[in-house]
Amino acid sequence: MRLSIAEFRRRRTAIREQLGGARRLQALRDAGRPTVRERIEALVDPGSFSELGTFARSARPEDAEVTPGDGKVGGFARIDGRTVVVAGDDITVKRASSSLVGGRKLRRLFRAALEAGVPMVFFGETGGARIPDMMGSDGFSEIGPFAFPFERRRRVPLVTVIVGESYGGSSFMAAVSDLVIQVRGSCLAISSARVIGAATGEDVTSEELGGVDVHAARTGQIDLVAETEEEACDQVRRFLAYMPSNHAEPPPRSGRIEASPDAERVADLVPESRRRAYDMRKVVHAIVDRESWLELAPRFAPSLVTGLARIGGLPVAVLANQPMHQAGALTPDACDKATRLICMCDAFGLPMLFLHDTPGFMIGRRVEHDRLLAKSMLMKQAVAMSTAPKVSVIVRKSFGLANHVMCGIGMGADLLCAWPTAEISFMDPGAAANVVAPSADGDDVIERVTRDAAPYGAAGLMHVDEIIDPSETRQVVLGALERAAARPRDPRCPRPLASWPMSW
Numbered sequence: 001m002r003l004s005i006a007e008f009r010r011r012r013t014a015i016r017e018q019l020g021g022a023r024r025l026q027a028l029r030d031a032g033r034p035t036v037r038e039r040i041e042a043l044v045d046p047g048s049f050s051e052l053g054t055f056a057r058s059a060r061p062e063d064a065e066v067t068p069g070d071g072k073v074g075g076f077a078r079i080d081g082r083t084v085v086v087a088g089d090d091i092t093v094k095r096a097s098s099s100l101v102g103g104r105k106l107r108r109l110f111r112a113a114l115e116a117g118v119p120m121v122f123f124g125e126t127g128g129a130r131i132p133d134m135m136g137s138d139g140f141s142e143i144g145p146f147a148f149p150f151e152r153r154r155r156v157p158l159v160t161v162i163v164g165e166s167y168g169g170s171s172f173m174a175a176v177s178d179l180v181i182q183v184r185g186s187c188l189a190i191s192s193a194r195v196i197g198a199a200t201g202e203d204v205t206s207e208e209l210g211g212v213d214v215h216a217a218r219t220g221q222i223d224l225v226a227e228t229e230e231e232a233c234d235q236v237r238r239f240l241a242y243m244p245s246n247h248a249e250p251p252p253r254s255g256r257i258e259a260s261p262d263a264e265r266v267a268d269l270v271p272e273s274r275r276r277a278y279d280m281r282k283v284v285h286a287i288v289d290r291e292s293w294l295e296l297a298p299r300f301a302p303s304l305v306t307g308l309a310r311i312g313g314l315p316v317a318v319l320a321n322q323p324m325h326q327a328g329a330l331t332p333d334a335c336d337k338a339t340r341l342i343c344m345c346d347a348f349g350l351p352m353l354f355l356h357d358t359p360g361f362m363i364g365r366r367v368e369h370d371r372l373l374a375k376s377m378l379m380k381q382a383v384a385m386s387t388a389p390k391v392s393v394i395v396r397k398s399f400g401l402a403n404h405v406m407c408g409i410g411m412g413a414d415l416l417c418a419w420p421t422a423e424i425s426f427m428d429p430g431a432a433a434n435v436v437a438p439s440a441d442g443d444d445v446i447e448r449v450t451r452d453a454a455p456y457g458a459a460g461l462m463h464v465d466e467i468i469d470p471s472e473t474r475q476v477v478l479g480a481l482e483r484a485a486a487r488p489r490d491p492r493c494p495r496p497l498a499s500w501p502m503s504w
Contacts, residue, residue, distance in 0.1 A: 015054055015068040020092030028092065034229065036073045036088040039123050039163065043233045044077035044086060051075035052112070053105040059142075060133065067093050070102040071126075074109040076116075079237055082245060085113035088123030088163075089170055095127030098134075098169040100143050106169075110148045117246035119157040121236055122177075124170025128192065149176045154347035154498040157243045161232050162186045162222070165206060167195075175221070176502050178344050179239050179296075181232045182212045182222045220300035220333060221503070238294050242308045242315040244348055247498065248491030251315040251350050254292075259474060262286035267470035270357075272421065274397045274428075277323045280305055283355060283395065284318055287311065287474045293318075296341065301333035306341050311353075312478040314485055317345045319406070320355035323396075328358040330402050332367055335375035336504060338405070342382040346497035351389035351484050353477060354407045356398035359428050378504060379405045384412060385496045389484035391415045391477050394422040394455065394464075409463045415480040417468045418455035424464075425453040 074087025089096030
C-alpha cells in the first residue's frame with residue numbers, strides 16, 4: 001500500500017508540476033507567461049482548486065507518455081467563496097490541440113458545472129484540432145461534435161478568457177459565452193494566419209486577424225479587453241459578483257451601498273436642448289452605486305452604452321443611449337449588442353434599466369444593407385419576450401421605433417417613467433416640420449409639434465406610469481428593483497430567451 005501511494009504521488013506531482021516537459025515549461029518562463037495551472041491559481045481562492053482528470057492522456061498509444069492531461073486542465077474551485085468550475089488549455093501539451101480525451105475531459109467538466117449549478121470559467125489558448133486524432137472517418141467520428149457548450153441553454157454563467165493564440169475549440173467556447181475577455185497580444189479566430197496564408201495566399205498577421213482591437217471595435221465578439229492576465233482575473237471576479245450561480249438563484253445582493261454625490265443633481269448633467277451632446281455615462285454613474293459600474297463592449301456600437309451595476313446593492317444591467325455618438329441613434333450593431341445582453345438578463349433573472357435619449361434609428365443605404373430591419377425587429381422581440389424585470393426612464397428624446405426597442409410605451413416595462421424634459425413622438429419635431437410644412441411657417445409647426453411631444457399627453461392616457469423629478473430617479477428605480485427582488489421566484493418558469501443564440 002505504501003509503495004502504491006508513493007508511486008501515485010510521484011506520478012501526480014510529475015504531471016502537475018512538469019506538464020508537457022521541461023523544455024516547454026522553460027519556453028513559457030522565457031516568454032514571461034504563466035502555465036495553465038498558475039492561471040487557475042491566480043483566479044481562484046487560495047488552496048481551493050480540486051482537479052479532475054489529472055491522469056488523462058492521449059488515446060493514441062504512441063502519444064500516451066507525452067500528453068499528460070491531454071492538453072486540458074480543470075476542476076472545481078471557489079471564487080470569493082462561491083463554487084465554480086474552472087478549466088483551461090495547456091499549450092505545453094501539443095499546443096493544447098483538440099483531441100479525443102481532452103475533449104472528453106472538457107465535456108465532463110462542463111456537465112459537472114451544469115449538474116452542480118455553478119459558473120464555469122475557461123482560459124482559451126489552443127492551436128486548433130490535433131490532426132492525427134481528427135483524420136479519417138474513425139478519428140473524426142470518435143472525437144464527435146463540439147456540442148456541449150451549446151447544450152447549456154444559459155443555465156449557468158459561462159466566461160471565456162482568451163489568453164493566447166486561440167483557434168478552433170476555445171474560440172468556439174468564446175462564441176457561446178456570456179462574457180468574453182481577451183488579453184492584449186492574443187488572437188481569437190477560427191483559423192490561424194498561417195493556415196489562411198497557406199490556403200488562400202492572404203497575408204495577414206494574427207493581430208490583424210483577431211487581435212483585441214479588431215474584436216473590441218469592429219466585430220463586437222468580446223466584451224472586455226484586459227491589458228494583463230491579472231486584469232483579466234479581476235474582470236472575471238467582478239462579472240461573477242453580479243451573477244447568480246445558476247438560473248434558479250436570484251442575483252446576489254451586495255452589502256456595500258453608497259450613492260453617488262450626483263444622485264440628486266443628475267438633471268444638471270443633461271443639457272435642456274436635444275441637440276446638445278453629453279456623456280450618458282455620467283448619468284449612469286449618478287444613478288448607480290458608487291464604483292459598481294462595469295461597462296461591457298465600450299468600443300463596439302458606442303451609440304448604446306451597456307454594462308452591469310448595482311443600485312442599493314441590487315445587480316442591474318443598464319442599456320442607455322449615448323448622445324456623444326451619432327446623437328444616440330441606434331444602429332444594427334447596437335441592436336446586436338443590446339439583444340445579447342437582454343438574453344443573458346432573461347436567462348438569469350437580472351433586472352434591466354433602460355435610459356432613453358435617442359432620435360431614433362440611423363437611416364441610409366449602409367445601415368439598411370447591414371440588415372437594420374432584421375436587427376431592430378430582433379431587439380424588439382427580445383424586449384417583448386423577456387421575463388426579467390424591466391425599468392425604463394425617458395430622460396430626454398425618445399422617438400419612433402427606438403422608443404419601443406428601448407422598452408418604451410407598450411413594451412411591458414415593470415415601470416415606465418419620464419423626466420419632465422422627455423419628448424415622446426413618432427419622429428424628431430424638426431424633421432416632422434420639414435415633412436408637414438417645408439415652407440416659411442415651419443418654425444410654428446416645430447413649436448407645436450415639440451409642445452405635443454411633452455410627456456404629459458402619454459402620462460394622461462396612462463401610457464407612461466409617472467413623470468418624476470430627475471433628482472428622484474435613483475430612488476424610483478431602486479423601489480422598482482426592490483419590488484422585483486421580492487417577487488416569488490419559480491425556477492421552473494420558462495425564460496424564452498435563455499436558449500436564443502449568442503450572436504446573429
